[in-house]
Amino acid sequence: GAGVSQSPSNKVTEKGKDVELRCDPISGHTALYWYRQSLGQGLEFLIYFQGNSAPDKSGLPSDRFSAERTGGSVSTLTIQRTQQEDSAVYLCASSRDRGTYEQYFGPGTRLTVT
Amino acid sequence: DQQVKQNSPSLSVQEGRISILNCDYTNSMFDYFLWYKKYPAEGPTFLISISSIKDKNEDGRFTVFLNKSAKHLSLHIVPSQPGDSAVYFCAASENAGNMLTFGGGTRLMVKP
Numbered sequence: 374g375a376g377v378s379q380s381p382s383n384k385v386t387e388k389g390k391d392v393e394l395r396c397d398p399i400s401g402h403t404a405l406y407w408y409r410q411s412l413g414q415g416l417e418f419l420i421y422f423q424g425n426s427a428p429d430k431s432g433l434p435s436d437r438f439s440a441e442r443t444g445g446s447v448s449t450l451t452i453q454r455t456q457q458e459d460s461a462v463y464l465c466a467s468s469r470d471r472g473t474y475e476q477y478f479g480p481g482t483r484l485t486v487t
Numbered sequence: 488d489q490q491v492k493q494n495s496p497s498l499s500v501q502e503g504r505i506s507i508l509n510c511d512y513t514n515s516m517f518d519y520f521l522w523y524k525k526y527p528a529e530g531p532t533f534l535i536s537i538s539s540i541k542d543k544n545e546d547g548r549f550t551v552f553l554n555k556s557a558k559h560l561s562l563h564i565v566p567s568q569p570g571d572s573a574v575y576f577c578a579a580s581e582n583a584g585n586m587l588t589f590g591g592g593t594r595l596m597v598k599p
Contacts, residue, residue, distance in 0.1 A: 377530070406586065406587075408587075408589075414591065415491075415576065415589040415590055415592055416531070416578075416587075416589040417589075418586040418587070418588070421585070421586055423584065429585070429586060432586070464530055464531070466530075468584065470584070471583065471584035472583045472584060473583055473584065474519045474521065474536065474580050474584075475521065475533050475536060476533070476587060477533060478523075478530035478531045478532070478533075479530050480528070480529055480530045481529075481530050
């Protein structure tokens with residue numbers, strides 16, 4: 374497909390386990406963003422990549438959260454030792470380049486920590 | 488500290504009428520504003536945007552108005568259709584390529 378894809382679509386995990394969420398951006402888009410939406414809330418910024426570099430990690434809520442991007446394409450968001458408050462929909466977006474404002478979102482991964 | 492606020496959590500309008508969704512912001516450094524539409528279990532879809540140097544942008548049934556002095560923007564949908572029923576998010580950015588700051592969303596229900 375031509376859009377942003379994310380996997381898995383749903384993930385249920387036990388408290389204390391690690392999870393990995395994957396994002397495939399639109400082909401050719403150099404900028405990639407992770408956001409999360411907790412129940413009843415707006416979207417909260419987590420981290421931004423330009424190419425493989427992350428110039429803005431200011432939104433990561435704790436050191437249990439990390440992300441990487443390889444080959445200027447796929448990105449993985451890792452949450453270690455998950456907590457119940459990590460339950461949310463994790464959304465990935467991509468943008469054509471650093472000079473573009475419009476971001477295009479994937480369908481999200483719904484994470485439930487039990 | 489919410490820099491972007493959508494004070495109406497929900498709005499109900501009749502099909503064919505105008506829908507007006509409002510958004511307020513506090514950060515005067517924002518230079519670009521966007522509206523996204525979100526259906527359940529889907530990611531937000533980009534709808535329309537406006538630069539801070541403009542006060543109006545129109546795209547078909549959708550028009551966004553920006554009042555910089557009031558730090559207020561609004562999205563007008565005319566005429567409203569049942570398929571427009573969704574959650575609408577207002578977002579703002581300080582510079583191209585930077586993160587978007589989102590409001591809490593407004594749920595629009597268009598009744599046939």
